[in-house]
Amino acid sequence: MIFREQAPSPEFSAVIERFWFFEPEAHDPESYEHIIVPEGTAGLCLIEPIPQIGAFISLTGPAATAVRVPIQRGLRYFGVRLCTGAVRAVLGLKAETLTNGMFYLLDAVPVLGAEMMAACCGASSLADFAGRFEAVGRRHVQPDQLDPAVCEVVRRIHSGDGFTPLAEIMAGFDVGERQLRRRFLKETGLTPKVYARLRRVRRACIDLAYGHSKQVAAVSYDHGYADQPHFTRELKAVFGLSPHQLMDYLHQIRLFNVEDVEHVRNLQARRNAAE
Incomplete structure (x- = not known):
C-alpha cells in the first residue's frame, strides 16, 4: 500500500x-x-x-x-x-x-x-x-464562511499537541466558552474535547507505527497519556485494536511526504535536544 x-x-x-x-x-x-x-x-x-x-x-x-x-x-x-x-x-x-x-x-x-x-x-x-x-x-x-474564532481554537489545539488544557485553549475570546463550544460543534461536527482527543491519538499512533522502534509505554508518555493502559484503552476505543495490532497494520503502508510523520519526528527531535 x-x-x-x-x-x-x-x-x-x-x-x-x-x-x-x-x-x-x-x-x-x-x-x-x-x-x-x-x-x-x-x-x-x-x-x-x-x-x-x-x-x-x-x-x-x-x-x-x-x-x-x-x-x-x-x-x-x-x-x-x-x-x-x-x-x-x-x-x-x-x-x-x-x-x-x-x-x-x-x-x-x-x-x-x-x-x-x-x-x-x-x-x-x-x-x-x-x-x-x-x-x-x-x-x-x-x-468568508470560515468562523475566525473556531479556526483559532483549531490552531491552538494543533499547536498544543495534546498537552495544553482545553480550558486554556478556549480562553481569551470575545465570546463565552459555552457559545464558543456551540460554534465549534456547528462548524466542525465535533466538540472541542473530541477533536483534541482525536488529534492526540492520531499523532500518537503515527509515532507508534513510524517512530524509531519506540515502545508503547514511551509513545504513551511522549503524547501525554497518564500511562500505557490508558493509551491502550484509547486505541481500543478509537480503532477497536490493540497497539500492536494497529502497528502491524500501519507498517504495511509506505508513506511519502506525510505531514503528521514529519511533525512527530520534529517533535521528538526537539524533545531530545531539550534533554
Whole structure:
C-alpha cells in the first residue's frame, strides 16, 4: 500500500489541509478493509477506474472513531482532506449533518460533484489531481464562511499537541466558552474535547507505527497519556485494536511526504535536544 500527501497551494491553505493519494500494490490482497486513522475533519475521495461506472466521489464526514472502507487492488484513490471548520466554506454544508456519515458527493453537493468528476478523473499524478481540484475549487470556495474564532481554537489545539488544557485553549475570546463550544460543534461536527482527543491519538499512533522502534509505554508518555493502559484503552476505543495490532497494520503502508510523520519526528527531535 502506498500513501502520499501534498500540501495545497497557499491560496487554499485556509480550507484544504492536504491532498492525498492511496493505491494498493501488487503484493496486497485483491480486496480488503482499510483502516483510516481518524482526522477529525471531512474529506472527499475520488475512486477510479471502476468497471461499468468509471469513477465516483465519496464525501466522508468527521467521525470520533476510525473509519473502515473497502479497498480493491487495481483502483486508485485520490483525496482532499478539508481543514477542520472548512465544511461550510468549501461544500456549503453544515458540518453537523455530516458527522459519522459517508455520502456520494453528487448527491450532497451536485454542482461541485459534477464539476469535480469532469475535471479530476484521469489525473496523471497527485500534483495533477491537486491542480485540477483547485481549478474547480476557485468557483466554489467561500473563505468568508470560515468562523475566525473556531479556526483559532483549531490552531491552538494543533499547536498544543495534546498537552495544553482545553480550558486554556478556549480562553481569551470575545465570546463565552459555552457559545464558543456551540460554534465549534456547528462548524466542525465535533466538540472541542473530541477533536483534541482525536488529534492526540492520531499523532500518537503515527509515532507508534513510524517512530524509531519506540515502545508503547514511551509513545504513551511522549503524547501525554497518564500511562500505557490508558493509551491502550484509547486505541481500543478509537480503532477497536490493540497497539500492536494497529502497528502491524500501519507498517504495511509506505508513506511519502506525510505531514503528521514529519511533525512527530520534529517533535521528538526537539524533545531530545531539550534533554
